[in-house]
Amino acid sequence: MSHRGRRLAGACIGTVAAALLATGGALAAPPQEASGGKTGPKVAVGAYLHYGSPGVERMRDLSRWLGGTELRAGHTYLPGDTWANIEGEPDSLRSWARWRKARADRLFVLNVPMQEQNEAGVPDERVAELIRSGAEGEYDHHFHRLAERLVALGVPDTVIVLGWEMNGFNYTHRCGPDPENWKRYWRNIVAAMRAVEGQRFRFDFAPNRGSDAVPWTRCYPGDDVVDIVGMDTYDQPPGHTFDEQINQPYGLQQQVDFARAHGKRISYPEWGLFRNGDNPEYMRRMLAWIAKQKPMYHSITDYCPHGVWQCSKNPRSTRVFREFLSTKRRGSPDRVQSPR
Structure with a gap:
């Protein structure tokens, strides 16, 4: 979404x-x-x-x-409009960090875009160029800076939902225009963030349910750079019934x-x-x-x-x-x- x-x-x-x-x-x-x-x-x-x-x-x-039910997963997103915001500039990160640190068993879940102008309707040809630049390491420093900020805020164990819904049609960080280089780009980002001393990040690979623009398995970057296999799943076709959502190709099952x-x-x-x-x-x-x-x-x-x-x-x-x-x-x- x-x-x-x-x-x-x-x-x-x-x-x-x-x-x-x-x-x-x-x-x-x-x-x-x-x-x-x-x-x-x-x-x-x-x-x-x-x-x-x-x-x-x-x-x-x-x-x-909910009658006191404990909410242990705090979830937010970095804006994908500018590199400065992707680097963790929003002040609200401080509030989320305080929430996370208040209890040892909480998870801070942060969706991180892989490109600026992430919702700008960038065409496939340009997305492919950006993916290749990422695969060549051009954007690594932005993610290194984000990792430094998260560690400095005291949330070195943040769950990073990186490049979410990459199998879709819309985001500039989508995988479809060049899956092989996209996987290299993901690996570069993870390496840049893991290079920061004190980090314990977990990286969540979270496609849309279903095939969408490209089967999400084609975008999977490797077991050594993924900690969690996520999925964004809404009640919508394809999947008029929940059984269909389970059993459709690239679905819940x-x-x-x-x-x-x-x-x-x-x-x-x-x-x-x-x-x-x-x-x-x-x-x-x-x-x-x-x-x-x-x-x-x-x-x-x-x-x-x-x-x-x-x-x-x-x-x-x-x-x-x-x-x-x-x-x-x-x-x-x-x-x-x-x-x-």
């Missing part, structure tokens, strides 16, 4: 109706399963709430709305199988509702899938049309999400409302 959409998310937040949230039956999977419980690795629950400092503040309120074959954990940096509307069956199935697969973390995109807390347009799905993840029992009072 576009960074512009994320930046404007705060302007399109709706109020969730409390009466719709406090009623409804219990769901199949208890909250402890969704968090890992005693059956496997604990899953870090998160949500994208705002790209800047307000996102940090809303993490606390969302946790209260292929991600799990690919990660297992390469000895990697999985993640879902972005997921949520979309073109299929308010779909409680999708919400129920996706949460059950997460509980079963136990990714390192998952982060719902929480603004309209995708979200459940900051968007009033999906009341049935909101109820499913809240009941699945809340530590409250059904019928407990709703004391926290969505931000206006």
Whole structure:
């Protein structure tokens, strides 16, 4: 999804109706399963709430709305408009770093663009030129600078979602125009960031679900430079049903199988509702899938049309999400409302 959409998310937040949230039956999977419980690795629950400092503040309120459910994955994005922002110039990184350092078991998840003018509609021919320049090391210093800033802020273990949705059509950091050089460029970036003393970054390779512009396996840069195999997955075609989303080529099942074959954990940096509307069956199935697969973390995109807390347009799905993840029992009072 576009960074512009994320930046404007705060302007399109709706109020969730409390009466719709406090009623409804219990769901199949208890909250402890969704968090890992005693059956496997604990899953870090998160949500994208705002790209800047307000996102940090809303993490606390969302946790209260879920009855105290701990949100361990804090997720934001660096703007891809200029190299200065990709180098970590936004002041909001300080707020996210403070949030991360407040508890030892938290994850700070940062989406990092691989090119400036990342949403400028750059044509394939120019993208191919930029990829080749990256493969030749022209942009390494920008990422070295970002790594230095993150280490200086005290978040050397940041999860870096680098060049997300690279198999798509839109971003300037897309892979399709030159997959082989794109993989070399990724490797250069990882080498530049790992060269900074004190770093412990984990790099998350996160394509869109499905084939999109190019099969995402063609973009995979190698086990030595990838720590997590992620996937951004929204409720939209191709994938009218959740079973189709699982079984489609390069879909959810292929991600799990690919990660297992390469000895990697999985993640879902972005997921949520979309073109299929308010779909409680999708919400129920996706949460059950997460509980079963136990990714390192998952982060719902929480603004309209995708979200459940900051968007009033999906009341049935909101109820499913809240009941699945809340530590409250059904019928407990709703004391926290969505931000206006």
